[in-house]
Amino acid sequence: MTPEELKPGISSVGAKDFDRRLFDSLIPLPDGTTYNAYVVRGSEKNALIDTVDPSKTSVLVENLEALGQKIDFVICNHAEQDHSGSLPVILGRYPKARIVTNEKCKALLIEHLDLKDERFDIVADGDTLSLGDRTLRFILLPWVHWPETMATYLEEDHILFSCDLLGSHLAQEELLVVDEGKNLTSAKRYYAEIMMPFRNLVKKNLDKLAPLTFDLIAPSHGPVYDHPDLILEAYRDWTSETVKNRVLLAYVSMHGSTRLMAEHLHTELSRRNIEVDLFDLAETDLSELAMAAVEAATIVLAAPTVLTQAHPAMVSAAYLINALKPKARFAALMGSYGWGGKAAEQLTGMLSGLKVTQLGSVFNKGIPKTQDYAAITELAQTIADRHREIGILA
DSSP, X not given: OOOEEEETTEEEOOEEESSOOEETTTEEOTTOEEEOOEEEEOSSOEEEEOOOOGGGHHHHHHHHHHHTOOOOEEEOSOOSHHHHTTHHHHHHHSTTOEEEEOHHHHHHHHHHHOOOGGGEEEOXXXXXXXXXXXXXXXXXXXXXXXXXXXXXXXXXXXXXXXXXXXXXXXOOSSSBOOXXXXXXXXXXXXXXXXXXXXXXXXXXXXXXXTTSOOSEEEESSSOBBSSTHHHHHHHHHHHSSOOEEEEEEEEOOSSXXXXXXXXXXXXXXXXXXXXXXXXXXTTOOHHHHHHHHTTEEEEEEEEEEETTEEOHHHHHHHHHHHXXXXXXXXXXXXXXXXXXXXXXXXXXXXXXXXXXXXXXEEEEESSOOHHHHHHHHHHHHHHHHHHHHTTSOO
């Protein structure tokens, strides 16, 4: 890899990781990821904006050596190690470089990386740093997605180095967005997994950025946006209160009974012109489930009972959905059991973090029978009525 210019005097020096398939031992990476870092050269000083994951430190070092420029400042937008992990090595190579960050980020960097207090210059929201003919402005973006996160805005060139905000886990050869559809899918996956729990705070911080002009948006993961409205409009939609005429229907089935229930509900919803994202949790990538939750108006979970409780795969999915806090308006439960249990009560409790209206539950003993199918049909009609009430179904 070699440094790539965004504009004259502004270079991308980070690393692409095409082979990584799991992030934080949790998040699937079907398209790899990038750890973006940027050098801004001014007439008097040079700044490195963020570093890279420790696994790719050598790539960052090689890129900086290829530029052959001194580094006066290392801007740290976020303390998480995929952004800051190479910082100790970089500080060793540039012993006069100052770490520029906010007070909260400084505290986390000292805790996580054992850095020395005297290397830091602290900035507050709106502060600027002159590089001579170029000016960096620092914009605090708390809880997007850590409490100390900030962005850096290059005023003269209208470039926002947005850190995790507006990013995507997508590794490609090109520096800029090439395939807008693929990039938006990756960005939606990233938003669902990382930003959605902080939706209202993300929306607030987007409003904070609105007065700025952007020629480029350069996030810490994924391609750089040379048409910034693409990602900004997507985020405005995802963070809005608007839901779509869609049902997220997730099920797991041990002996086929719950699958029959889920398939019947799918059919009845489709007959009522409601789009359904159907997931068999025995096979589903939970990232796909998270993406479907971004815009769904209704969430339906269907699970068999195991030892009086919901199937563990559904427990995992319910935990995830509750933690991600999607903007869905309604929820319902379905399932089957062999001799008894409290799966319905358990799952209801597990969704307590969602601001939804519960539309009831349908649980039957053994295979679904005529009355059970009738109850599922009634649930489909209830969902349609509620979608119509909020104006998303004609």
